[in-house]
Amino acid sequence: MEEEMIKIKNLKKSYGNKRILNDISLNAGKGEVIAVLGKNGAGKTTLFKVLLGLAKKSEGEIAVLGQPDYTDSLRKEIGFCMSIPVFYEHLNAIENMSIECEYYKLDKSNICSVLRAVGLDPYNNEPVKKYSFGMRQRLQFAECCIKNPPIIIMDEPFNGLDPKGIVKLKNTIRNMANGEKTILISSHILSEIKQAATRIIVIAKGTIVLDRYVNELVEEHTKDFEAFLIKKMEGYDETQTYRFD
Template identity: 35%
Template sequence: MQTVLSVRGLTKNFGRLCAVNQLNLEVKAGQVFGMLGPNGSGKTTTLGMLMGVTNPSAGEFSWFGEAPSHTIRKRIGAVLEHPIFYPYLSGQKNLELNATIKQADPANIAKVLELVELTARKDHKYRTYSLGMKQRLAIASALVNDPEILILDEPTNGLDPMGIAEIRQIIKRIAADGKTIILASHLLDEVQKVCTHYAVLRKGQLVHSGPVDDVGKGEELVEVNAYHDDLGLILQRFEGAKSVKKDGANYSVQMNEGFHSHDLNKFLFSNGIVVSYLATQKKSLEKQFLEILSENKPA
């Protein structure tokens, strides 16, 4: 796949504060790339540098293998912070103005309004829109010139569960249309549901990156229970058990790599034990995220 964004040693200092430190990233065409990190990790600062809002102190980045330029930025749509719209104009009129400024084809307006599900409210004044509708209009505005890349900074910030679900579906539809999406978020569950790849930042430094599909791979954690007084002792004898812990009514068995729940079930059955409960607990992105931050915590 084509590399659409390459970041090498990107650094941003604000006086003594190093907001982004020697950041290296690569984003391929068609990816939905999530940037994760706690507040102050450098996500928004990074996006600001990529969009030319602020200048880097050191390092470099390129879009489509080229240095940033006005021509390149026309191929990128972005929603950073809170976009400005005229409250007394309708959603349609605001987008028409936006299209004029971007020299975009006005025929795109109907398409993006349909994409963000605002067609029925396109003639209503912007000031009557809910927070979720305002965010969806902002996404429509970023898409009006049909960019190849869409950048979103905390796209679901402040939204209720319904608004979050709506934005999630919109992101999936945009990705299905072949666009590359880069988004910053602290909502780990949402990133796991919409992103193909992710990176974790901590105090301006990259501490992990990889495919979302890799989350939970490797060692399995299996919860098991059975009507047997010596279940715990027998579990300790299983060669595939890395550790065995009592967890409420059940036992949690951390498996050695290469062993799975069916191996454990077979072992117990061979010892005359029929399990009453057996379940593999897949690691969530939230758990992996916390583990990554814990492993990379400064001494």
């Protein structure tokens, strides 16, 4: 494996008496695009929130870029796109991006090129409140990329995108990974994950039940790739568990 960017060992997360994550262990290396799959409620978003410091772990160990747990010093090192983008609704894209740059003390000269890269017109002066959901997804991704972070976490990034936008995002994800970034994404669109990811992790009932390279899975399940993943997402079966070495 390449240099470890994220290391998780025996992570547990509970809300009250309800266990959401149970003994999650995984390592993410530089240049990997890891798809985290699972049914609604499987624990994908909770895992991302713990990594981002938005939720506290109950037990276990986490190291991000060699630092234990999430600290303020990691804010600039992790780009994230969560499922519901939040913006200054009365401002346009450039104005929202400018605020992001001021917060992280970034060079604003790259704003227009980043907006173009995600498929947005930097000279569109409409306020964000008039944007479609797909446009809002693109703007959130632009805010994520402007930091040029070594780690990117994306929760359902393909939602709301038209076919052209999906293709553009897939290509951008793979290009960024080739630039030695580590990317974690969740999605229910398995056909896109097949092309965007290098590795797939499936979580069922808070437990990792599959951890394999995509090319291996494609080779082994040429005719039933999506059906196989859906079966794994349906529930934990110890006799069919695959673990990543």
